[in-house]
Amino acid sequence: MTTFTSSLPDQLLQRLNDTAAKLKMPKNKLIEKALNIYLDQLNRAEYVSSYKLAGNDQDIMMIAEEGMAEYMTQVSDTDETR
Template sequence: MATFTSSLPDELLKELADTAKKLKLPKNKIIEKALEYYLDQIKRAEYAKSFQRAAKDPEMLLIAEEGLEDYVRILEELEKK
């Protein structure tokens, strides 16, 4: 565990303190969870953007279609068994 020091606007610190008191949680735990959530949302947005870029790439579409054909073939083979 590392120590991190930062400054925040007074209003945000007050809201953090009020929330910590109401939830009976340490402020650092609220900040930790909020940061984890925020970073996860950034990763999800990047992931969605990569799919949007791939959808416009003819080569990627061809690869996806080939993979889908293989998937359908495997399902058909499983149904025969």
């Protein structure tokens, strides 16, 4: 594990101290968990943004609709063989 040193505003550091004490968790573990959650949220936001862009792209939508039509045909064929 690598050591990382950073400066925090006094108010944020106090909140970190208070929360770590309340949760009975070391501050570094709390920071680690919070940073992982935040980075996951950024990653999800990036996916949402890319899907919104794709939803506005006519070529991508046409390809998706063609794929759904093929999928529905396969589902229908499977249902008929049961």
